[in-house]
Amino acid sequence: MAARPMPYLDELNPAQRDAVEALDGPVLMLAGAGTGKTKALTTRIVHLLNTGRARPNEILSVTFTNKAAREMKERVGRLLGQAIEGMPWMGTFHSICVKLLRRHAELVGLKSNFTILDTDDQLRLLKQLVAASNIDDKRWPARALAGVIDHWKNRAWTPDNIPASEAGAYNGRGVDLYAQYQVRLKELNAVDFGDLLLHVVWIFQQHQDVLEQYQRWFKYILVDEYQDTNVAQYLWLRLLAGGHKNICCVGDDDQSIYGWRGAEVGNILRFEKDFPGAKVVRLEQNYRSTPHILKAASGVIRGNEGRLGKELWTEAEDGEKVRLIGHWDGDEEARWVGEEIEAMQKGTRGMRPFSLNEMAILVRASHQMRAFEDRFLTIGLPYLVIGGPRFYERLEIRDAMAYFRLVVSPDDDLAFERIYNAPRRGLGEKAFQKIQMTARSNGVSLVDGSRILLESKGIGGKGAVELSRLIEGLDRWGRMVGSPEVSHIELAEIVLDESGYTAMWQNDKTPEAPGRLENLKELVKALEGFENLQGFLEHVSLIMDNDKSDQGEKVSIMTLHAAKGLEFPAVFLPGWEDGLFPSQRSMDESGIKGLEEERRLAYVGITRAEELCTISFAGNRRVFGQWQSNLPSRFIDELPEEHVEVLTPPGLYGGGYGAASGGIESRVAEADVYNSPGWRRMQSRSQQRPVSQPKETKNQVIDLQATSSHTMGERVFHQKFGYGEIVGIEGDKLEIAFEKAGTKKVVARFVCGPDD
Ligand code: ATP
Ligand code: MG
Numbered sequence: 001m002a003a004r005p006m007p008y009l010d011e012l013n014p015a016q017r018d019a020v021e022a023l024d025g026p027v028l029m030l031a032g033a034g035t036g037k038t039k040a041l042t043t044r045i046v047h048l049l050n051t052g053r054a055r056p057n058e059i060l061s062v063t064f065t066n067k068a069a070r071e072m073k074e075r076v077g078r079l080l081g082q083a084i085e086g087m088p089w090m091g092t093f094h095s096i097c098v099k100l101l102r103r104h105a106e107l108v109g110l111k112s113n114f115t116i117l118d119t120d121d122q123l124r125l126l127k128q129l130v131a132a133s134n135i136d137d138k139r140w141p142a143r144a145l146a147g148v149i150d151h152w153k154n155r156a157w158t159p160d161n162i163p164a165s166e167a168g169a170y171n172g173r174g175v176d177l178y179a180q181y182q183v184r185l186k187e188l189n190a191v192d193f194g195d196l197l198l199h200v201v202w203i204f205q206q207h208q209d210v211l212e213q214y215q216r217w218f219k220y221i222l223v224d225e226y227q228d229t230n231v232a233q234y235l236w237l238r239l240l241a242g243g244h245k246n247i248c249c250v251g252d253d254d255q256s257i258y259g260w261r262g263a264e265v266g267n268i269l270r271f272e273k274d275f276p277g278a279k280v281v282r283l284e285q286n287y288r289s290t291p292h293i294l295k296a297a298s299g300v301i302r303g304n305e306g307r308l309g310k311e312l313w314t315e316a317e318d319g320e321k322v323r324l325i326g327h328w329d330g331d332e333e334a335r336w337v338g339e340e341i342e343a344m345q346k347g348t349r350g351m352r353p354f355s356l357n358e359m360a361i362l363v364r365a366s367h368q369m370r371a372f373e374d375r376f377l378t379i380g381l382p383y384l385v386i387g388g389p390r391f392y393e394r395l396e397i398r399d400a401m402a403y404f405r406l407v408v409s410p411d412d413d414l415a416f417e418r419i420y421n422a423p424r425r426g427l428g429e430k431a432f433q434k435i436q437m438t439a440r441s442n443g444v445s446l447v448d449g450s451r452i453l454l455e456s457k458g459i460g461g462k463g464a465v466e467l468s469r470l471i472e473g474l475d476r477w478g479r480m481v482g483s484p485e486v487s488h489i490e491l492a493e494i495v496l497d498e499s500g501y502t503a504m505w506q507n508d509k510t511p512e513a514p515g516r517l518e519n520l521k522e523l524v525k526a527l528e529g530f531e532n533l534q535g536f537l538e539h540v541s542l543i544m545d546n547d548k549s550d551q552g553e554k555v556s557i558m559t560l561h562a563a564k565g566l567e568f569p570a571v572f573l574p575g576w577e578d579g580l581f582p583s584q585r586s587m588d589e590s591g592i593k594g595l596e597e598e599r600r601l602a603y604v605g606i607t608r609a610e611e612l613c614t615i616s617f618a619g620n621r622r623v624f625g626q627w628q629s630n631l632p633s634r635f636i637d638e639l640p641e642e643h644v645e646v647l648t649p650p651g652l653y654g655g656g657y658g659a660a661s662g663g664i665e666s667r668v669a670e671a672d673v674y675n676s677p678g679w680r681r682m683q684s685r686s687q688q689r690p691v692s693q694p695k696e697t698k699n700q701v702i703d704l705q706a707t708s709s710h711t712m713g714e715r716v717f718h719q720k721f722g723y724g725e726i727v728g729i730e731g732d733k734l735e736i737a738f739e740k741a742g743t744k745k746v747v748a749r750f751v752c753g754p755d756d
Pocket of ligand 2: 039224565
């Protein structure tokens with residue numbers, strides 16, 4: 001390929017250009033957030049291709065997520081002005097290692113079609129080994145062993161080269177069990193995540209010919225988010241780059257947030273030792289964020305010791321200060337964010353309008369997402385959960401909804417198929433085929449097919465007993481639909497209890513089970529906003545249907561960890577409370593290591609924002625079914641006052657979003673309010689019933705306690721249908737002509753006067 005014009009170089013500043021044009025030899029780009037590291041890395045690939053140094057399949061480039069790899073490929077294509085035919089070696093460490101290991105599986109005693117175990121499978125296997133070794137699983141849980149083994153694998157330690165200092169791990173049995181586990185995995189022709197790297201490193205170390213083949217093949221190596229590589233990944237890179245040393249790593253020590261998974265910032269320092277003469281490039285101009293955002297982020301990260309240290313600057317205009325707001329509880333926080341997003345779409349408080357795609361909510365813990373998802377579903381705000389399923393797409397929620405669907409319409413065969421054996425009822429594939437055939441030949445639903453099959457004794461044993469119990473249950477629950485004695489909320493609880501579905505997760509000992517139970521509780525809670533099961537099911541199916549298409553703009557919701565490397569014009573950072581962010585665990589730890597990692601996470605969060613960053617905290621939060629009362633995060637105290645605007649929570653002071661006077665000081669005073677005995681009393685009351693705000697502004701009404709003393713012609717608000725006028729009253733039912741939703745009958749207790 002002859003050298004072509006290089007307009008892409010003109011988009012870079014001199015330091016970036018320096019790093020891009022130094023094509024040969026080791027390069028380390030060490031720079032803060034938003035300084036264009038990823039941009040420089042991408043341009044470097046373009047330059048390699050454009051100057052004919054390498055073909056697309058000779059470049060090995062490691063990104064942090066598969067999504068990042070896809071985006072990088074697109075960008076390369078765009079900058080190059082032509083689509084590139086595949087860059088097979090652009091991906092995550094894991095995805096690249098899977099490919100390598102499939103090619104050379106036999107060298108570690110595996111077949112090339114090996115399976116990759118997920119964490120659940122891994123744990124199950126370890127449990128078996130622990131049980132077989134007569135170890136008390138209660139004192140020495142298999143999960144702890146899994147942690148130890150992961151830790152060793154992240155350091156590229158195979159069972160025969162574990163350092164003596166680790167001999168005491170897992171009550172002294174760790175090393176032995178690790179060896180057994182590896183043998184068992186090979187028997188199963190399986191690997192876990194850690195093995196992907198471990199095996200490939202081992203192959204490279206033991207088979208010089210294989211290593212040299214790849215050293216020659218990968219002419220250039222590039223690594224993004226280098227600060228988060230662990231030792232095994234580092235060794236892998238060092239081996240591959242050992243020949244030509246054309247390796248370019250970019251990273252930011254202040255954004256190292258995977259220490260808990262074995263990442264070592266020390267790898268940055270090792271780089272210059274292992275690759276002497278490496279060109280080190282520092283970038284200081286930030287192109288992403290406004291000065292207020294940047295300085296707020298710097299103010300927080302300054303609290304960490306032992307940083308490599310760097311100051312960022314930007315030419316951007318000051319823009320908005322970082323906004324800070326405290327709320328009564330997590331639901332109120334979600335409600336406020338929902339309203340704020342809607343207001344921002346239109347343009348509020350002198351700011352430009354933001355589209356949904358331009359806004360993101362970044363949470364510390366994934367359980368925080370539900371409050372937002374519930375709220376957004378209720379108000380019909382399209383959203384996208386990145387890095388995990390959306391609430392109504394989760395397995396346990398789909399199962400529970402399938403039960404509800406069957407209770408409401410027993411002919412729903414798809415729903416039946418989903419739950420006939422969840423929980424396990426001893427009804428396997430065969431039994432299901434029988435049910436299906438009976439149903440088909442009689443032209444009836446699967447539920448009725450089951451009845452016929454049971455009557456004709458076409459099925460026996462435990463399966464028959466359980467199936468008839470399920471059908472009886474469905475009949476019984478079906479009769480309760482619309483009954484005045486049982487509310488649809490109680491009915492939902494009855495169905496989940498009597499079907500054994502809740503018990504299934506209660507008895508499940510996998511790490512996911514508590515979260516699933518919590519989600520089920522959250523589902524029942526979501527029902528409160530509806531009059532009956534049908535209404536709720538309709539609502540969810542409509543929303544899910546509307547959301548099916550990938551088109552249309554959406555707010556992104558993701559964890560801070562998943563947000564690394566990304567940028568959004570407007571970012572919401574909720575849940576800044578001690579115990580949540582920083583996490584309780586990091587606060588309990590003796591050293592400062594954990595806390596420093598949390599602080600870097602805060603830095604990552606703030607620096608995702610381009611124009612507007614909104615931090616919030618709640619005085620009360622329900623975590624896994626328990627109400628907790630929290631202090632605002634210590635990181636809030638570290639935000640430099642001159643870059644922060646404190647907003648007044650509307651619920652607290654009777655409306656208005658004006659800035660509170662007194663800045664951070666008044667924020668601290670607010671925190672005290674949250675911890676005063678009065679608020680605590682309210683908090684304990686709120687444990688017994690749905691939270692209602694001390695003072696509601698008119699567009700925020702979800703007061704389930706409001707009872708009816710309504711009059712004809714009154715203007716009212718309904719949580720789901722919005723504003724309307726009462727056109728009929730029948731007992732506790734109201735007929736309302738809604739402004740947007742048309743005329744509907746609703747239950748009076750779901751309706752409030754506009755000024756309640
Ligand atoms: P992070 O540490 O968060 O991963 P980063 O250093 O990788 O950040 P990039 O994502 O590459 O930063 O760049 C941040 C933003 O700045 C992007 O929108 C990018 O297009 C823009 N940018 C980077 N370099 C320049 C430049 N020289 N001129 C104009 N814009 C730039
Ligand atoms: Mg980046």
